[in-house]
Amino acid sequence: xxxxxxxxxxxxxxxxxxxxxxxxxxxxxxxxxxxxxxxxxxxxxxxxxxxxxxxxxxxxxxxxxxxxxxxxxxxxxxxxxxxxxxxxxxxxxxxxxxxxxxxxxxxxxxxxxxxxxxxxxxxxxxxxxxxxxxxxxxxxxxxxxxxxxxxxxxxxxxxxxxxxxxxxxxxxxxxxxxxxxxxxxxxxxxxxxxxxxxxxxxxxxxxxxxxxxxxxxxxxxxxxxxxxxxxxxxxxxxxxxxxxxxxxxxxxxxxxxxxxxxxxxxxxxxxxxxxxxxxxxxxxxxxxxxxxxxxxxxxxxxxxxxxxxxxxxxxxxxxxxxxxxxxxxxxxxxxxxxxxxxxxxxxxxxxxxxxxxxxxxxxxxxxxxxxxxx
Numbered sequence: 001x002x003x004x005x006x007x008x009x010x011x012x013x014x015x016x017x018x019x020x021x022x023x024x025x026x027x028x029x030x031x032x033x034x035x036x037x038x039x040x041x042x043x044x045x046x047x048x049x050x051x052x053x054x055x056x057x058x059x060x061x062x063x064x065x066x067x068x069x070x071x072x073x074x075x076x077x078x079x080x081x082x083x084x085x086x087x088x089x090x091x092x093x094x095x096x097x098x099x100x101x102x103x104x105x106x107x108x109x110x111x112x113x114x115x116x117x118x119x120x121x122x123x124x125x126x127x128x129x130x131x132x133x134x135x136x137x138x139x140x141x142x143x144x145x146x147x148x149x150x151x152x153x154x155x156x157x158x159x160x161x162x163x164x165x166x167x168x169x170x171x172x173x174x175x176x177x178x179x180x181x182x183x184x185x186x187x188x189x190x191x192x193x194x195x196x197x198x199x200x201x202x203x204x205x206x207x208x209x210x211x212x213x214x215x216x217x218x219x220x221x222x223x224x225x226x227x228x229x230x231x232x233x234x235x236x237x238x239x240x241x242x243x244x245x246x247x248x249x250x251x252x253x254x255x256x257x258x259x260x261x262x263x264x265x266x267x268x269x270x271x272x273x274x275x276x277x278x279x280x281x282x283x284x285x286x287x288x289x290x291x292x293x294x295x296x297x298x299x300x301x302x303x304x305x306x307x308x309x310x311x312x313x314x315x316x317x318x319x320x321x322x323x324x325x326x327x328x329x330x331x332x333x334x335x336x337x338x339x340x341x342x343x344x345x346x347x348x349x350x351x352x353x354x355x356x357x358x359x360x361x362x363x364x365x366x367x368x369x370x371x372x373x374x
Contacts, residue, residue, distance in 0.1 A: 028239035033114035034245060040111055044104040049142040049305070053178040056306055060185055061317075063310045069274045069303050070097040071310070083274060088157040095263075097304050101147035109154035109258075110250035114243060127163045128210035134160075134167025135203055141172040144305040145335055146265065148172040149342040150258045154250075156346055163211050165347070166355060167203055173333050174199045179306050186313045187329070190374055195330050198362040206358050224340040235265060258342060265338035269302040276305035291327050291367035295360040299339075306352075308333030322337045326370040331363030 056063050067073045067090070068368040074096045075089045124130055137155075143146060156162065172181070174195075183192045234242070276297070277283070284290045312329040316322065335356055344352035353356070 014274060015125050023103070026234055026239060028234060028236060029243060030115065032239050032243040033079065033111060036114065036243065037108065037111040040104065040107045044100070044108075045140075045142060048100050049104070050178065053142065053176070053306060057178055057182050058186070058272050060182075061313065063313050065307070065311050067093050069269055069307070070094055071307060072097065072302065076317060078206070079278060086274045087267065087270045090191035090274055091263075091266040094266045094270060094302065098144070098146055098262075101143050101305065102150075104146040105143060105150040106251060106258065109150040109254045110247050111212045112154040112158055113250040113253075114246055123159050123161045123164070123179075127161075127212050128204065130161040131167045131203055131207050134164035135171040135175065137164070138168035138171030139175050139177070141168070142176055142178070144303065144307075145169065145173045145333055146262070146338045147305075148338045149336075150254055152339075153342050153346045161211070162347060162351065163207050166343070166351075169339060169343075170199065170203060170334060170355075171357075173305060173308075178306075179309060181330075182306060182309045186309060187316075188374075191326055191329065191370070194326065194366050194369060198330050198366055199334070202362055204357050208219065212355060251367055257345075261341040261345065262338060265336065268337050269300070272297060272300060281315060281324055282318065284324075286321045286323050286371060288368065288371075289292065291323055291364055291371065293325050294327045295331050295363035296369065298328050298363065299335050299356055299360045300337050301332060302336035302338045303333050314331060322349045322374055323367045323371040326374070327363045327367035330366040331359055334362075335359040 005044045048066075063071075065071055068077065069090065070093045073093050075092050076084050077089045077093070079086075081089070124133075138148065141151065143151070148169050150170075155168060156165040180192075180196065183195060187195075281294075308329060308331075310331065312325050315328060316325040340352045340356055343355060
C-alpha cells in the first residue's frame with residue numbers, strides 16, 4: 001500500500017477531481033475541493049463536535065460515564081448477561097457513540113483525497129517540520145483516535161509523510177484546546193503537565209527519530225503542478241461535476257477499506273473491556289505490573305473524544321490509585337486498536353506496533369512517576 005500511496009494517479013480505488021476530467025490539475029478543481037472540505041468540516045465543528053465538547057467542559061465534574069467504553073448506553077449491558085451478549089451490546093453502543101465522528105472522518109477523508117496535488121507540496125524532508133505540520137493539522141480536527149484514523153489514511157495516501165500522518169492522528173485527540181482545558185480543570189497541575197509533556201515527547205522526540213532514516217529511503221511523490229494559463233482549463237461546471245464524481249468514488253473507497261476495520265475494532269474493544277473484572281482497578285494493589293497492564297489495555301481501547309479525561313476523573317474520585325489514573329489519562333484515547341489496524345494496513349504493521357508501544361511506554365513512564373513522585 002505504501003508504494004501505491006505515493007503516486008497521485010492510478011491509486012487503488014481513489015481519485016483526484018482532475019483525474020476524472022481532462023487530466024489537468026487546475027486551480028478550479030482545488031478550489032472546489034477546498035469548498036467541499038470547508039462545508040463538511042464547518043458543519044461538523046459548528047453543529048456537532050465543538051458544541052458537544054464545550055458542553056462537557058462546562059459541566060466539568062458532573063459529566064457522567066455510563067458505558068464501558070462510551071459515555072452513554074443505548075443498549076443496557078447487564079454484568080449477568082453471557083459474555084457474547086455483553087460484547088455485542090457494548091459494540092453496538094460504541095458504534096452509536098461514534099457515528100457522528102466516523103461520518104465526519106469518512107466524508108472528510110474522501111475530500112482530502114481530492115487534494116492530492118496540493119497536499120504533496122506539504123511533504124518535506126525535515127522530519128521535525130513534518131511533525132509540526134501534522135500537529136497543527138490535528139489539533140483543530142476535534143476527533144478521537146478512532147475517527148481520525150480514516151483521516152490519517154487519506155493524508156498518507158495523498159502523499160503526506162508518515163511523520164505528519166501520525167502526528168495528526170496523535171494530536172487530534174490529545175492536544176485539542178477544549179480537551180486540554182478539561183484536563184487542567186479536573187486534574188492537579190502536575191498531572192496535566194505530565195500528560196501534555198509525554199504527548200509532546202512522543203511527537204517531537206520519538207516520531208522524528210523514528211522516521212529520520214526512512215525519509216530519504218521512501219520513494220518521493222510525483223510533482224504535480226496546478227495548471228498554468230497554457231494548460232486546458234475546465235469550466236466551473238466541469239470542475240464541480242468532476243470533483244463530485246471523484247468525491248463519491250473516494251467515499252466508497254474509504255467505506256469499503258476502513259469500515260470493516262471499524263466494526264472489527266468495536267468488537268475487539270468490547271471483548272477486552274468485558275473480559276476485565278469490574279472492580280479490577282480498585283482491588284489491584286499499586287505495582288509496576290499493574291501499571292504495565294493498565295497501559296497496554298488503555299492504549300488498546302477505542303474510546304470516544306474526551307472519554308479518557310472523564311473516565312480517568314471518575315476512576316480517581318472512585319478511589320482508584322493515582323498511578324493507575326495517570327496511566328489511564330496518558331494512554332486511553334491517545335491511540336486505539338482501530339488506529340492500530342488502519343495504520344498497519346496502510347503504512348506498515350511495524351509502524352503501527354511502534355506507535356502502540358510508544359503510547360503504552362509513555363503511560364508506563366507516567367504511572368511510575370506518579371507512583372514515586374506524586
